[in-house]
Amino acid sequence: MKRIIYLLGFMTTSFLTTNLNAQTASKTIVIDAGHGGSDVGSKNNAIVESQFTLEIAKKIQQLAKEKNIEVILTRDEDKIVDFENRLSKINSIKPDLVISLHVNNSQNRTTNGSEVFIYKNNTDEKTAQIGSDLAELISFNSIENRGLKKQNFRILRDSQVPAFLLELGFASNDKDIEVLKAADYQKQLAEKIVNYLENYKTI
Ligand SMILES: [Zn+2]
Known part of the structure; x- marks a missing residue:
């Protein structure tokens, strides 16, 4: 029961926050930092995926505040958030x-x-366009563009709005790690994503 009350409280709070901000924000974007907590994702001695994605998500949220874009994170701590909650x-x-x-x-x-x-069954041209724009955008500082692909990942399939899963580079590749771990790359990545979010057309 306690859990239900907690959940109701959480849902009411997030509903109110969303509604208040919706009056002023030009766009609302959810940034989902993959993994979290004991689910670390890809890992090597320089990068832990769950922490890396959270850092980037927070940077994006911070920069977006100046651009009248509301960014909501599926998690803002290094903890496990299951798929049901994210979705x-x-x-x-x-x-x-x-x-x-x-x-x-x-x-x-x-x-x-x-x-x-x-999502593998997505036939919407606008979604494909945004997807290939994002693929171009995240390929910089000698991170090569492997392009836009289709998959049956759950976050793509079960999100009721256009959803994009970005693989920023390979934790298993020394060249990619060198780029990803650099503070300058992380700053530029967040800036590029926020600039895109500011300028892309929603329709
Ligand atoms: Zn991952």
Whole structure:
């Protein structure tokens, strides 16, 4: 019961926050920092995916405040948030779009580059356009563009708004790690994403 009351309280609070901000914000975006807590995701001695994605998500949220874009995070701490919670948050907020941040991993340590995924059955041209724009955008500082791909990832399938999963580079590739761990890259990445969110057309 306690849990239900807690949940109701949480839902009411987030509903109110969303509604108040919706009056002023030009766009509402959900940034989903992949993994969290004991679910660390891809890992090496320089990068832990769950912490890395959270840092980038917070940077994006911070920069977006100056641009009249409301950015809501699916988690703002390094803790586990299960998929049900992430999806119910997304589908109750109904943002203009969802960006899920990840770092890739491969058995083959020479595999490198960034890529963007949209839902495998998505036929919407606008979504594909935004997806390939994002793929271009996150490929910089010698991170190679592996392009826009389609997949059946749950966050893409079950989000009721356009959703994009960004694999920013490979934690298993030394060249990518060098770029990803640099503070300058992280700052530029957040700036590029926020500039795009500010300028893309919602229709
Ligand atoms: Zn991941």
